[in-house]
Amino acid sequence: xxxxxxxxxxxxxxxxxxxxxxxxxxxxxxxxxxxxxxxxxxxxxxxxxxxxxxxxxxxxxxxxxxxxxxxxxxxxxxxxxxxxxxxxxxxxxxxxxxxxxxxxxxxxxxxxxxxxxxxxxxxxxxxxxxxxxxxxxxxxxxxxxxxxxxxxxxxxxxxxxxxxxxxxxxxxxxxxxxxxxxxxxxxxxxxxxxxxxxxxxxxxxxxxxxxxxxxxxxxxxxxxxxxxxxxxxxxxxxxxxxxxxxxxxxxxxxxxxxxxxxxxxxxxxxxxxxxxxxxxxxxxxxxxxxxxxxxxxxxxxxxxxxxxxxxxxxxxxxxxxxxxxxxxxxxxxxxxxxxxxxxxxxxxxxxxxxxxxxxxxxxxxxxxxxxxxxxxxxxxxxxxxxxxxxxxxxxxxxxxxxxxxxxxxxxxxxxxxxxxxxxxxxxxxxxxxxxxxxxxxxx
Numbered sequence: 001x002x003x004x005x006x007x008x009x010x011x012x013x014x015x016x017x018x019x020x021x022x023x024x025x026x027x028x029x030x031x032x033x034x035x036x037x038x039x040x041x042x043x044x045x046x047x048x049x050x051x052x053x054x055x056x057x058x059x060x061x062x063x064x065x066x067x068x069x070x071x072x073x074x075x076x077x078x079x080x081x082x083x084x085x086x087x088x089x090x091x092x093x094x095x096x097x098x099x100x101x102x103x104x105x106x107x108x109x110x111x112x113x114x115x116x117x118x119x120x121x122x123x124x125x126x127x128x129x130x131x132x133x134x135x136x137x138x139x140x141x142x143x144x145x146x147x148x149x150x151x152x153x154x155x156x157x158x159x160x161x162x163x164x165x166x167x168x169x170x171x172x173x174x175x176x177x178x179x180x181x182x183x184x185x186x187x188x189x190x191x192x193x194x195x196x197x198x199x200x201x202x203x204x205x206x207x208x209x210x211x212x213x214x215x216x217x218x219x220x221x222x223x224x225x226x227x228x229x230x231x232x233x234x235x236x237x238x239x240x241x242x243x244x245x246x247x248x249x250x251x252x253x254x255x256x257x258x259x260x261x262x263x264x265x266x267x268x269x270x271x272x273x274x275x276x277x278x279x280x281x282x283x284x285x286x287x288x289x290x291x292x293x294x295x296x297x298x299x300x301x302x303x304x305x306x307x308x309x310x311x312x313x314x315x316x317x318x319x320x321x322x323x324x325x326x327x328x329x330x331x332x333x334x335x336x337x338x339x340x341x342x343x344x345x346x347x348x349x350x351x352x353x354x355x356x357x358x359x360x361x362x363x364x365x366x367x368x369x370x371x372x373x374x375x376x377x378x379x380x381x382x383x384x385x386x387x388x389x390x391x392x393x394x395x396x397x398x399x400x401x402x403x404x405x406x407x408x409x410x411x412x413x414x415x416x417x418x419x420x421x422x423x424x425x426x427x428x429x430x431x432x433x434x435x436x437x438x439x440x441x442x443x
Contacts, residue, residue: 071098076120079430108432110394118391124423125387126371128414133369133404135361137296141288141308141340143353149282151255155271156230159184162249164267166260166278173254176233179278180252180265187230191246194223198241258282283347287323290357291335299361300325306340308355318342318349322359364402368410374422375400375408376429385425386418393421395429 073096075081075089087096097117113121163181166173173179197219227237232250240246262279265271288308292300304322320342329336340357342349349355376383376395386396398413414420421428 073098076117079427108395110388110392111428111432113391113393113428115391121424121427123421123428125419126374126422128368128370128410128416128418128420130366130416131369133364133367133402133407133409135299135364135402136404137292137299137359137361139290139292139357139359141290141355141357143349143351143355144287144289145281145351146285146287146341149258149285151280152276153179153252153255153278153280154273154276155182155184155252156273157184157186158270158272159187161265161267161269161271164265166263169260169263171260172258173260173280174257175254177254178251179254181249182252183249184230187232187250188246188248190223190226190230190232191240194220194227194240195244195246197223198244252277254280256280256282284343284345286342286344286349286351288320288340288342288355288357290338290340291330291333292338294329294334294336297336300336300338300359304362305360307358308340308342310349310353310355312353313348316348318344364409368414368416370400370408370410370414370420371422372403372406372408374420374425376425383429384414385421385428386414387421393428395432
């Protein structure tokens with residue numbers, strides 16, 4: 001059956017429906033071409049309808065997006081408030097200002113702001129410059145004893161504590177101070193043998209042969225060595241040589257100066273070589289134990305310079321070095337332990353005290369440096385808002401390296417001399433995201 005010729009009213013009705021579809025879907029080109037082909041294929045289609053279709057074809061998707069993205073009016077304080085005409089913000093009452101979309105093909109389109117908006121937003125910028133960036137780690141540490149300066153006092157033979165001169169922990173002693181009087185049968189017997197060797201040597205010195213004199217000298221050396229092995233003080237051995245009278249009680253003296261951090265004896269107590277009578281620590285040098293995270297392992301090495309401070313002494317700084325880095329990462333905390341060494345001549349740093357630690361990893365020269373406040377962290381990406389000039393701003397994605405205080409190393413995305421926004425960049429980035437969303441909807 002031959003199709004019925006389309007009437008002028010039907011053609012207008014079809015064109016109107018096509019126009020409605022164009023406005024709703026945004027696919028202006030495809031729908032206009034389809035409408036034109038249908039109308040041309042029908043017998044008797046009027047020339048007016050064909051011209052409507054051709055004019056609709058000229059309305060491309062880009063022009064359609066531009067038509068629907070004309071100048072909008074936004075609130076400087078609340079960018080989510082967008083109106084088609086000038087009005088007031090329903091939240092703060094400020095007058096809405098015009099903003100224009102920069103029609104670019106970038107994923108994050110540039111935003112054009114006039115001087116009034118820039119001033120009301122408080123936009124400030126800074127330059128990306130090259131300079132020297134010092135690597136450092138800031139962490140907390142705990143003061144500990146230097147194991148090389150901890151000494152335990154044990155008796156060399158079994159015996160009894162006759163008199164005790166140190167009765168509590170924390171007592172400060174000097175080297176060769178008396179700690180206790182010790183009674184030992186073995187020490188007494190060694191003194192007696194030495195005195196006998198000395199007496200025999202004196203008797204044989206009158207007319208004795210050379211071989212006898214050598215034998216007596218050998219016995220005397222053996223007697224002295226035995227007393228020294230039993231930790232009889234040298235002054236007591238010299239007194240024994242003068243008096244020729246063995247002493248039943250010998251003093252136990254401090255082998256080094258420091259603080260008694262442990263004492264385990266009482267008067268009259270029987271002790272053996274396995275018993276630790278006293279523990280003495282020298283606090284003139286101390287250790288500071290720290291933990292660093294895995295991503296900071298490359299910045300820690302023995303020999304690096306360090307500084308510590310404490311709230312107990314404001315303004316006081318101690319300088320030291322990294323003495324040892326342990327070879328194992330903690331399986332739960334995922335941190336690596338390191339040991340720092342510091343001089344403590346006035347002994348202000350006490351064991352188990354918490355301190356603030358800074359480890360300096362050395363300088364990195366000729367580095368692109370960005371102000372930290374310009375950085376926008378989105379979780380997966382790092383962004384900055386770049387100032388293009390003439391009120392145009394565009395978010396760009398960058399890659400950062402080392403962070404030091406308020407400075408950040410830039411690995412890619414920016415060049416020396418680029419100008420970035422350091423205040424108000426979050427509002428500009430939000431506006432760019434909003435415009436990108438409008439563009440995707442229009443496409």
